[in-house]
Amino acid sequence: MAANQPSIQFKSSIPFYRDERVIKAFAQVVSAVLIIGFVIWAILNFLDAAEARNMTLTFDFLEEAAGFPISNPPIEYEPDMTFGRAFLVGLVNTLLVSVTGIVAATILGTLVALARLSSNWLLSKIALAYIEFHRNIPLLVLLFIWYFSAFTQLPSVKESIIWPGIIINQRGFYLTWPRLTETGQPFAIASAIGILLAIILYSVLRRRREITGKDTYYGPISLAILIILPLIGWLLSDGTPFQLDVPFLKGFNYKGGLRLTPEFTAMFLGLAMYTAAFIAEVVRAGIQAVDRGQIEAARAVGLSTNQVLSLVIMPQALRIIIPPMISQYLNLTKNSSLALAIGFQEVFSVGKIAINQAGRAVPVFALVMLTYLSLSLFTSFVLNIYNRRIQFVSR
Amino acid sequence: MSRKLSTGVSILIILAFVFSMVPAAVAQEAGGGEIIDRVLERGKVVCGGRTDLAGFGMLDEAGNNMGFDIDLCRAVAAAVLGDPTAIEVVPLTAADRGPALQTAEVDLLSRNVTWTSSRDSQWGNFTTIMFYDGQGFMIREDSGITSTDEFDGATVCVTSGTTTEQNLADFFRQNGMEYEAVIFEETPAVYSAYEEGRCDITTSDKSQLASVRSGFAEPDAHIILDITISKEPLTPAVPHGDDTWFDTVKLVMWALINAEELGVTMDNVEEMKGSENINVLRLLGQEGDWGYTDLGLAPEALANAIAAVGNYGEVYDRYMGPEGLAFTLPRGPNNLWTNGGLIYAPPIK
């Protein structure tokens, strides 16, 4: 930039109002005064309004009893618990639907992208129709259609669809789910250690190999650990670490198993399918952007098809895919706020109810905004680290 | 690069941007002063209402606002301005009706609002209870439930963000029963989810339950239980800080009720001006001062209101009577005190 700055040599001939430094300093002051003044003006107005209306501006209410119910809280919640707890329930719901949504959208989006690139005309057109359908209709309208045309039309409890491992009715999707038994704890701990250790060994040994060039057998060693440690855990837990939790009919409803409510499922599917359409386009663009010459060159040096895919195409495609993918993930997280329209209660929806309880609008709102902001910042921070690694490796 | 210049341009534009908000904020109708003066100057009464609640605030085919709440607004416009069409209805959501009243964005909040002590102290002045409602339960007949004692473990569909949700929570807690809530933002969502069988029970103000049931494919398959778990006095409210306006709106509401008591209707209002009954003559501004001089209104202001929308009973029947435009709901507590109901207003004299 230094080369750019015209040096002022004829100071005396320039009137002070054209002197760059004077202008700059003046601009600094004026802009600072105006913007800061504007902010102060707004805050003063706000304090007046707060006083005039006896508004509470503290976060004390987080300790007060909420008084309202929440549909199917994922963690324990009763209306007589605090607002803080209610808010936490909303946050867990947001995270739940965002994380599952991101995973599902990525898988589905990649499949749709591959279908779109398929040489089968029919499949390619189905994928195209899928993409164009979802990309051109507002998510809110799609969610309404999903929930009210599909999910409320499911059979009643008495006429449940019963498939092996899953029972579907209006009250939800009941999955047969493995749950740890009382003796299952050693197994869980041993497995966790095993997985962690395997990952660490894999990366450490692999790096050693890259540095020294000697084969460190990183594949077999980590695989062995991955098998042996859980096996020990299995033996410690008397061979029955899990039992299957099978849903059963009790009274009017099914009990047991893993229950996904229609609201969650509709939100999760709606969000995942909507975002998948955008992800499909991202992935397609990434794959198509890899130069054909690269693939031919890789073949020419004798790489196998698998190696071409994993060592040549994927690293290059990922480099293009990751940045737009990050923004799709962020969109999905933010779009989860639309869940309030179909009865799934996440942060925004809980916040909105809390705002209705007179006088708390500002602190509640600040909390909601901060939550989304930190979620977004956190997600983009983590993914950007990954992105940087990928970009670096590929250079 | 030309940082200096991008700086210059950006200052200019950001300033424009910042200042564009200031005139937008200030150029709007300068508020303050008396509401009645603003209403007269504007030539319109601004009412906070709804466009999506059958019976109370809805749209007709041509897009006109109508409904019980809207007619109350028209009555005020007819009394103050002499023109029942001189209203502007601002559709408000449950969340912004409080702020709209606090900031006096609306002159009159006539939007199915329950009068509670905290709202009275925070939102504005509540005038006169115009509709006695209470929260009830609707269940499907084939569920086998006959009383609230059998509610334990039930799934309940409910709207979020209103007193309804809290009442529900209190009810189940007091009775020591468990329930699963399915909570929606929008009222139609609640009822269609209920009708499709997502829930065993739905709960809301009884007037709403009746209205919704009448639209179901099989209305007889659903029962509204007799129990009422809360008091929901629906009351028009005005902003704090203007006694004249508060009194004016209150008087118009009283007039509608008194008119029914005295047999004054939309059609016979002119004829009744020559009535023998002294109370009718006072109501219609033919004799004595019912307070119009102090409020700065025309002597026939109340007569105009009645001529515009009819008396209380006529307004009720228009939307909820046997031939009602929206649905049919027996008057019950909303009958005149003389007929065993709760509708009672101070005399106009």
Place this chain on the structure above:
Amino acid sequence: MTSQQATQEVLRPPQPPGLIKWIRDNLFNSWFNSLLTVIFLPIVFFAVVNIIIWAFTVADWRAVTQFPMLYAVGQYPRDEVWRVGIGLSAIVFLLGASWGNWGGLLQSISIAFGIAFAVFAILPVQHDQLDLNMRLYLGGNVILLLLGYLIGRMKAVKGGHIVIGWGIVPFLAVFLLTGRRGSELLPDVATTLWGGLLVTFLLSAGGILLSFPIGVALALGRRSTLPVVKAFSTIFIETIRGVPLITILFMFSIILALFLPAESRIDRLVRALMAVTFFSAAYSAENVRGGLQAVPLGQIEAAKAVGMNGLQTMVFIVLPQAIRAVLPAIVGQFIALFKDTTLVVIVGINDLLGIGRSIINSDPEFVQLQLEVYLFIAIVYWIFSYLMSLASRRLEAALGVSTKL
């Protein structure tokens, strides 16, 4: 495609592929593809058949067909609807003129509009809101479109004239729609009465037009050397991009009033417009910033060398190149904005979706017709955003730049 096939194609003269060959090449060219075809063909077939059967026999479209004007303009007084009509006609006329002058992409859009008007004008159904006057108006628009086309083709009419026309339209529209208090001819119409597609278009068009300059300003502000300006722009952009639109709408509709002088009021529709505008501006700003970074330094140095001052360099050299580079991304952003305007229902504005909701609630019978209403709304959105994305693809091709998604 292997190189062998490519060679064959070159050697043989191209001949129109027969149907059977086409099917074999595109549906059964490997065992895996054959399997996929066999699986998906019946699924697609039954899905399509079932949807058609449902739409024409089961579905009850009353809640859609009874209220065309409500969906179009909401509660706008029926005596004053001619004002909306004039606004629409002005746009149609200008569209025709642009088609005549520039052709290309505008031709397809104009023809699509013309056909739509013509179809509605001669639609053989009895409907009390599609009376003779309405049919004449719709037919008149087709003629106006063609008239505009002929005028646009005239030598005397320059592109500049048409651009000026487009510049006037927004002001004309706002002036016509709001009217003046106490005026006989143009009585004021409160914005609370505006609704339906009219509001959807006003919010998205208004948001697009207003957000762009603010976005440019923010992008420049973020690159500024003034710490306060830079901090303000950065915080503004990152905050807005970090939260959902719904929270911004909520903030403007409920919280904003607290930060303004006690008795000031901002129209509700304007508040929603502000929210949509600022939201969109933050995204436009990041797009423009990308474009600014793409302008080579040499361009600026060259501009300086020929004696341009800073302002001239920015306006004539840097911004045009920056904006051209990111135009497709900005168009994509605007399509998203168009869809995002649906969220204004949540703050109580009766846009297309809001009107649909009010109609569902106007009669308890309609509560069961929700699916039909939502589907209709989905179709309307689909048509308009699909047209916009088609336009953006053509634009991309015309500019010779590619999107960086």
